[in-house]
Amino acid sequence: xxTTGGLSSADLEREAKALExxxxxxxxxxEIGSIAQSIGLxxxxxxxxxVRMKEWIVFHASxxxxxxxxDWWIGxxxxxxxxxxxxxxxxRVLAEESGIxxxxxxxxxxxxxxxHGGGVALNVAGSGLAGVLIVSGLEQVADHMLGVEIxxxxxxxxxxxx
Numbered sequence: 001x002x003t004t005g006g007l008s009s010a011d012l013e014r015e016a017k018a019l020e021x022x023x024x025x026x027x028x029x030x031e032i033g034s035i036a037q038s039i040g041l042x043x044x045x046x047x048x049x050x051v052r053m054k055e056w057i058v059f060h061a062s063x064x065x066x067x068x069x070x071d072w073w074i075g076x077x078x079x080x081x082x083x084x085x086x087x088x089x090x091x092r093v094l095a096e097e098s099g100i101x102x103x104x105x106x107x108x109x110x111x112x113x114x115x116h117g118g119g120v121a122l123n124v125a126g127s128g129l130a131g132v133l134i135v136s137g138l139e140q141v142a143d144h145m146l147g148v149e150i151x152x153x154x155x156x157x158x159x160x161x162x
Contacts, residue, residue: 033059
């Protein structure tokens with residue numbers, strides 16, 4: 001499992017639970033995006049980041065070094081998270097663990113859905129999927145881990161899940 005950093009679906013399930021939000025307002029979604037942009041700029045990462053509330057894009061930044069192709073990846077990752085309520089890396093690991101063709105099993109086209117790390121579900125405790133944080137531009141595990149770092153920082157600022 002070299003492409004998924006040795007992570008298991010159980011690891012990713014625990015991680016998703018730890019990253020649950022108490023709420024997700026438009027202002028909070030923008031704050032998550034702002035944290036992503038700040039980290040990306042501080043580290044000179046060639047990424048595009050987006051935060052959506054379901055299908056609504058409430059924050060987008062294409063940082064220096066990113067390309068229009070990143071937007072294509074963002075859309076594909078966002079659709080996969082909206083379909084499943086789980087991170088794109090979690091879905092990829094589940095598919096690899098099960099030995100299934102994810103796109104075929106879900107009945108969706110690869111051109112429209114991507115299970116490459118970087119799409120992180122913004123789940124609200126008690127009500128499920130409220131939005132998606134998407135990072136595109138790094139290797140897929142690095143995209144995912146940056147998303148986790150962004151949400152961890154957001155939760156720390158709110159004083160949650162510490």
